[in-house]
Amino acid sequence: MGWTISLANQKGGVGKSTTAQALWAGLHLKGYRVLLIDIDPQGNTTYTVGITSTTSTAYELLTRKAHVKDTIVNTPNGDIIPSNKQLIKLDLELISTGKEYKLKEALETVKEEYDFIVIDTPPALGILTVNALTASDNLIIPAQAEIYSLQGIGDLYDTINAVKKYCNPNLKIKGILLTRHNSRTILSRDMFELIGDIARQINTFVYKTIIREGVVIKEAQASQRDIFTYSFKSNVSKDYLSFINEFLERNDKDD
Ligand SMILES: Nc1ncnc2c1ncn2[C@@H]1O[C@H](COP(=O)(O)OP(=O)(O)OP(=O)(O)O)[C@@H](O)[C@H]1O
Ligand SMILES: [Mg+2]
Incomplete structure (x- = not known):
């Protein structure tokens, strides 16, 4: 049985896209069948994966203008449904009942x-993120160990609870992943405790x-290659592989 996992946090620049790509490419390296969906109108992931022109994207998928099979692009790292700037219009365009269920x-x-x-x-709690959470079994929250990054998690939790109540009772918060950590700064015990407290508050x-x-x-993204192909031995590659192992272990344990 397949698992659908969203990377979400309405705070911008916390590593959602970078983590989504690393998780996708890393799981593919391990031999899993993977599909990456970019529903951020910014299209960062679509760009980094190297997709330039497609006629059918997540926009056509969510507006029912294309069948899902016509939106999937095969790449050496696995399959992807690319984004499109037009996704930004969806907040206005999707007005029908059941608009939260389009992706699912x-x-x-x-x-x-x-x-x-x-x-x-995307870095917002609008209809796109709600569609992602409604379609997902699991949610991973990438965050930076900084006070401003952590403050927004409460708002995210309200959205998660609304989605669980009205659209997807099975949604599970798998965990908070700390990203973009500067190894020269030591995470203070206070900060660790605060992060632990926030995690406990949201179960x-x-x-x-x-x-x-x-x-x-940044180099890998600029050259449109995944981090493992670009520099398998880098610390960030090691960290992402160790995260993927932890993620898989937890997946087995929980379910
Ligand atoms: N571990 C890392 N080391 C160095 N740079 C990183 C790392 N993770 C992410 N970045 C950089 O930080 C920036 C933000 O990362 P990313 O795009 O993954 O965040 P995001 O949460 O998807 O942002 P947005 O909210 O705009 O979609 C990017 O320029 C990315 O290259
Ligand atoms: Mg992003």
């Missing part, structure tokens, strides 16, 4: 073909793995 319904016919579907969401935990900051991430 669209994926139904392909869900069984994948072990993991990974969804990259989840913090992944043991912390993703360090590394310039190779």
Whole structure:
């Protein structure tokens, strides 16, 4: 049975897209069948994966203008449904009843073909993120160990609870993943305690793995390659592989 995982946090620049790509490419390296969905109108993930022109994207998928199979692009790292700037209009365009279920319904016919579907969401709590959470079994919250980054998690939790109540009772918060950590700064005990407290308040935990900051991430993204192909031996690659192992272990344990 396949799992659908959203990376979400309405705070911008916390590593959602970077983590979505690393999770997708890393799970593919391990032999899993993976699909990455970019529903962020910014299209960062679509760009980084190297997709330039497609006629059918997540926009056509959510507006029912294309069948899911016509939106999937095959790449050496796995399959992807690319984003499109037009997604920004969806808040206004999707007004019908059941608008929260568009992605979930669209994926139904392909869900069984994948072990993991990974969804990259925009830095907002609007209809796109709600569609992602409604379609997901699991949510991972990438965050930086900074006070401003952590403050927003409460608002995210309100959205998660609304989605659980009205759209998807099975949604599970898998954990908070600390990203972009500068290895020269030591995380203070106070900060660790605060992060632990926040995780407990939202009934989840913090992944043991912390993703360090590394310039190779930006280099890999600029050259449109995944981090493992670009620099397998880098610290960031090691961190993401260790996160993926932790993620898989927890997946086995919980379910
Ligand atoms: N571990 C890392 N080391 C160095 N740079 C990183 C790392 N992770 C992410 N970045 C950089 O930080 C920036 C933000 O990362 P990313 O795009 O993954 O965040 P995001 O949460 O998806 O942002 P947005 O909210 O805008 O979608 C990018 O320029 C990315 O290259
Ligand atoms: Mg992003």
